[in-house]
Amino acid sequence: MNQTLAPVTSGANMPDYHDACSHFAWADVEKAFSWHETGKVNMAYEAIDRHTETWRRNKVALYYSDQERDEAYTFQDMTFLSNRFGNVLRNIGTEKGDRVFLFMPRSPELYISMMGIFKIGAIAGPLFEAFMEQAVRDRLENSEASVLITTPSLLDRVPYNELPHLENIILVGEGKAPEDGDVRFYRFEEEMGKASRDLTIEWMDREDGMILHYTSGSTGKPKGVLHVHNAMIQQYQTAKWVLDLKEDDIYWCTADPGWVTGTSYGIFGPWLNGISNLVRGGRFSAEDWYGTIEKYRVSVWLSAPTAFRRLMAAGDDVVKQFDLSSLRHALSVGEPLNAEVVHWGMNIYNLRIHDHWWMTETGGIVIANYPTMPMKPGSMGRPFPGVQAAILDEEGNELPPGQMGRLCIKAGWPSMLRSVWNNDERFQKYFPVEGWFESGDLATMDEDGYFWFEGRDDDVIQTSGERVGPFEVESKLVEHPSVAEAAVIGKPDPVRGQIIKAFVALKTGYEKSNELEEELRQFVKQKLAAHAAPREVEIRDFLPKTRSGKIMRRVLKSWELDLPTGDLSTMEK
Ligand code: WTA
Numbered sequence: 352m353n354q355t356l357a358p359v360t361s362g363a364n365m366p367d368y369h370d371a372c373s374h375f376a377w378a379d380v381e382k383a384f385s386w387h388e389t390g391k392v393n394m395a396y397e398a399i400d401r402h403t404e405t406w407r408r409n410k411v412a413l414y415y416s417d418q419e420r421d422e423a424y425t426f427q428d429m430t431f432l433s434n435r436f437g438n439v440l441r442n443i444g445t446e447k448g449d450r451v452f453l454f455m456p457r458s459p460e461l462y463i464s465m466m467g468i469f470k471i472g473a474i475a476g477p478l479f480e481a482f483m484e485q486a487v488r489d490r491l492e493n494s495e496a497s498v499l500i501t502t503p504s505l506l507d508r509v510p511y512n513e514l515p516h517l518e519n520i521i522l523v524g525e526g527k528a529p530e531d532g533d534v535r536f537y538r539f540e541e542e543m544g545k546a547s548r549d550l551t552i553e554w555m556d557r558e559d560g561m562i563l564h565y566t567s568g569s570t571g572k573p574k575g576v577l578h579v580h581n582a583m584i585q586q587y588q589t590a591k592w593v594l595d596l597k598e599d600d601i602y603w604c605t606a607d608p609g610w611v612t613g614t615s616y617g618i619f620g621p622w623l624n625g626i627s628n629l630v631r632g633g634r635f636s637a638e639d640w641y642g643t644i645e646k647y648r649v650s651v652w653l654s655a656p657t658a659f660r661r662l663m664a665a666g667d668d669v670v671k672q673f674d675l676s677s678l679r680h681a682l683s684v685g686e687p688l689n690a691e692v693v694h695w696g697m698n699i700y701n702l703r704i705h706d707h708w709w710m711t712e713t714g715g716i717v718i719a720n721y722p723t724m725p726m727k728p729g730s731m732g733r734p735f736p737g738v739q740a741a742i743l744d745e746e747g748n749e750l751p752p753g754q755m756g757r758l759c760i761k762a763g764w765p766s767m768l769r770s771v772w773n774n775d776e777r778f779q780k781y782f783p784v785e786g787w788f789e790s791g792d793l794a795t796m797d798e799d800g801y802f803w804f805e806g807r808d809d810d811v812i813q814t815s816g817e818r819v820g821p822f823e824v825e826s827k828l829v830e831h832p833s834v835a836e837a838a839v840i841g842k843p844d845p846v847r848g849q850i851i852k853a854f855v856a857l858k859t860g861y862e863k864s865n866e867l868e869e870e871l872r873q874f875v876k877q878k879l880a881a882h883a884a885p886r887e888v889e890i891r892d893f894l895p896k897t898r899s900g901k902i903m904r905r906v907l908k909s910w911e912l913d914l915p916t917g918d919l920s921t922m923e924k
Contacts, residue, residue: 417632436467447472472553479609567820575772590620655816714766747784
């Protein structure tokens with residue numbers, strides 16, 4: 352099982368890994384962009400308009416399909432449409448630096464809107480469509496967003512009359528707009544029809560804000576991680592070398608833009624390289640996914656371990672019903688990719704599935720397996736050229752190969768987060784050791800410089816490739832009238848990576864029952880988000896606590912998994 356998989360020997364974009372590292376400078380990558388000379392930058396220009404100025408104008412930028420739609424948009428189409436949308440925003444008074452949030456399922460309108468937001472210099476805030484009212488409220492409140500783009504069917508999860516900063520809502524698609532309250536409603540289709548297709552782009556400073564991704568930590572509400580236009584340097588180069596994108600590729604990233612993978616590599620990486628990008632809406636099924644690869648002749652495919660494990664579980668017979676011969680390169684991110692899945696991928700697709708590591712805060716890939724590098728199944732790969740990664744101990748000393756410690760990245764890579772919205776204290780916590788960003792992951796590095804994921808250093812849960820903070824789920828559970836206290840942990844699961852398990856202590860007067868456990872599950876599902884709902888709820892007489900009253904998630908976890916509980920000296924008896 353431990354054999355190394357041989358590299359691709361010809362045709363990859365990245366030269367030999369060592370050569371790439373020894374000749375690499377981020378300053379050279381900047382030369383790929385026109386702003387290298389002008390100093391004026393805009394992501395939407397580099398991702399879309401620039402290609403419209405070349406022969407690529409008639410090349411397909413976006414293939415979109417779901418159960419109802421099947422459409423293709425060229426770079427030229429995207430230029431005009433995003434210009435129109437930029438004008439729609441300007442017409443309603445949106446300005447540079449304003450936060451414009453997107454809360455809708457994948458659709459061409461989502462991608463058009465995001466480019467339009469960038470064109471006028473506003474900051475985009477994508478929200479996953481599964482979010483329920485509390486999650487939507489927290490994010491709109493914290494960012495003080497003034498515009499929201501959503502659909503009529505999602506509107507009942509937006510408490511718009513209680514959000515004083517929210518002035519305008521643009522509704523995409525059919526449905527009724529309410530007439531009450533102070534918020535102004537617009538129809539996407541109607542406003543687009545009235546807006547000009549010509550627009551003067553807002554030229555930005557490379558350090559100006561571009562996108563806010565809310566992400567969960569182990570304590571407190573989700574935090575708004577801010578990325579700036581400068582991030583494109585990293586997204587462009589990693590898409591070239593790690594995704595190995597080439598002119599004729601049909602590229603498919605299965606992630607939703609509500610998560611960082613769905614923007615950095617579901618939008619920016621491919622378009623900065625002028626590549627045709629496929630978006631497939633709707634739900635996962637093995638038949639649908641293989642059918643999508645066959646129909647569009649997908650050549651580069653990026654997904655998550657949980658998806659590969661589900662495809663593996665669907666059985667090899669399904670694979671044989673489809674023609675997957677177009678596939679050249681496959682990638683996985685978001686949680687550990689089991690060596691077993693890599694070996695299965697070799698057998699069934701005849702491809703290496705390239706694991707790579709990064710996170711919302713890093714804005715782009717920082718550790719990866721490259722086509723030109725031998726691959727060790729189970730390892731996340733090696734640092735991207737120009738990136739320095741290390742395993743540090745608690746005092747900030749670099750640990751030698753083989754020792755587990757904190758995975759840290761030397762601060763200063765181009766797509767590093769620039770702030771946590773309205774929370775500088777939280778931002779500073781990412782840099783406990785001078786000059787190093789601390790990821791919150793535990794890892795080891797081996798003698799050959801390959802990094803191996805060991806686990807999280809905090810209580811953050813990674814379930815089906817999505818990051819969930821225990822605190823958000825606990826807070827929601829405690830809102831239920833029966834719940835006195837709640838603690839939430841991640842429990843290993845063969846398909847989902849981890850599942851969410853909640854431990855709950857009831858208020859007096861309430862009795863433990865299966866019905867109540869199910870009701871609590873549904874409560875989180877309906878108020879927060881389906882993916883954040885605990886799969887298991889266990890009602891207990893008491894929860895273990897420190898003497899200062901903090902619930903000890905780690906103790907619950909070791910009880911649950913039958914592991915040693917470690918130091919219990921601070922536990923209240
Ligand atoms: C985890 C997703 C193991 C890790 C891009 C990290 C991984 C968190 C890997 C970030 C990998 C990401 N192997 N674990 N290859 N890639 N992770 O912010 O715990 O949604 O800290 O970004 O996912 O999740 P996020």
